[in-house]
Amino acid sequence: MILDKNYLSHVDDIEYFPDTMKALHLFQEMGYELFVVTNQSGVGRGYFSLEAVYVIHRQLQNDLRENKLHPFKDFAICPHTPDEKCHCRKPSGQMIQELIEKYHINLKHSYMVGDKIIDAESGHNAGINGILVRQVHKSDFPYYKTLLDFANHLKSNP
Numbered sequence: 336m337i338l339d340k341n342y343l344s345h346v347d348d349i350e351y352f353p354d355t356m357k358a359l360h361l362f363q364e365m366g367y368e369l370f371v372v373t374n375q376s377g378v379g380r381g382y383f384s385l386e387a388v389y390v391i392h393r394q395l396q397n398d399l400r401e402n403k404l405h406p407f408k409d410f411a412i413c414p415h416t417p418d419e420k421c422h423c424r425k426p427s428g429q430m431i432q433e434l435i436e437k438y439h440i441n442l443k444h445s446y447m448v449g450d451k452i453i454d455a456e457s458g459h460n461a462g463i464n465g466i467l468v469r470q471v472h473k474s475d476f477p478y479y480k481t482l483l484d485f486a487n488h489l490k491s492n493p
């Protein structure tokens with residue numbers, strides 16, 4: 336979970352919530368694989384290149400390794416704008432579905448966690464559990480104040 340910076344495009348702009356690494360440790364201790372599923376319409380809008388997104392993702396991997404975590408298993412990126420009407424942009428479940436097929440992921444024990452309703456919806460649309468953290472709008476999805484709260488919940492309700 337990184338702070339939402341509206342078109343994060345430079346590694347200097349990466350800023351984690353204080354409990355993020357601890358939460359990721361808990362997930363990995365429980366045996367979960369971690370993936371990133373991200374809408375990057377800034378690419379389609381020409382604000383930055385896909386290569387800039389890859390640079391950010393490489394930095395995320397380095398940050399995880401520095402925190403003694405396994406790196407993310409994979410990244411799924413939608414570089415399109417809403418106007419392009421692609422099939423991958425969240426809330427579509429397509430990016431998640433492709434990861435599910437590629438890595439033979441168990442649906443029942445998988446969670447799409449995000450701070451926007453479209454994140455939880457994309458999980459739901461792919462047949463996995465949608466979870467919301469750190470957002471304020473009411474929805475039908477389970478909600479946790481922080482990623483660590485969710486990790487602790489999973490640990491006590493395996």
Ligand SMILES: [Zn+2]
Nearest residue numbers: 413415421423
């Ligand atoms: Zn797309």
